[in-house]
Amino acid sequence: MTPKEKAQELFDKMHWAMPHPSTTNAETYIISKQCALIAVDEIMSALTYLPYGLDYLNKIDYWQEVKKEIELF
Numbered sequence: 001m002t003p004k005e006k007a008q009e010l011f012d013k014m015h016w017a018m019p020h021p022s023t024t025n026a027e028t029y030i031i032s033k034q035c036a037l038i039a040v041d042e043i044m045s046a047l048t049y050l051p052y053g054l055d056y057l058n059k060i061d062y063w064q065e066v067k068k069e070i071e072l073f
Contacts, residue, residue, distance in 0.1 A: 003062060007069035010036040033073050040067045 002011070023031070044063045050056045067069040 001064035004069045006062075006066045007036070007073075010039055010066070011073060012068060014039070029073075033070060036070050037067060040070065 011032055014035040015028060018028055018031060039061055044060065047056065047059050047063070050059070
């Protein structure tokens with residue numbers, strides 16, 4: 001899955017997890033984006049427990065790209 005596809009998937013999951021009727025579409029959009037960014041930060045934080053090496057660097061690069069894509073929403 002490309003970083004752009006993963007970013008969209010995370011955003012969509014966060015967006016549909018908030019069906020509260022009192023929030024506006026704009027509020028839901030902002031909250032969904034923030035939740036997706038928090039999820040990526042948590043994933044990247046968990047990656048620090050992997051041994052440093054090419055696999056680690058590839059995963060960090062991937063999730064940094066996902067985060068950039070989410071920020072563009």
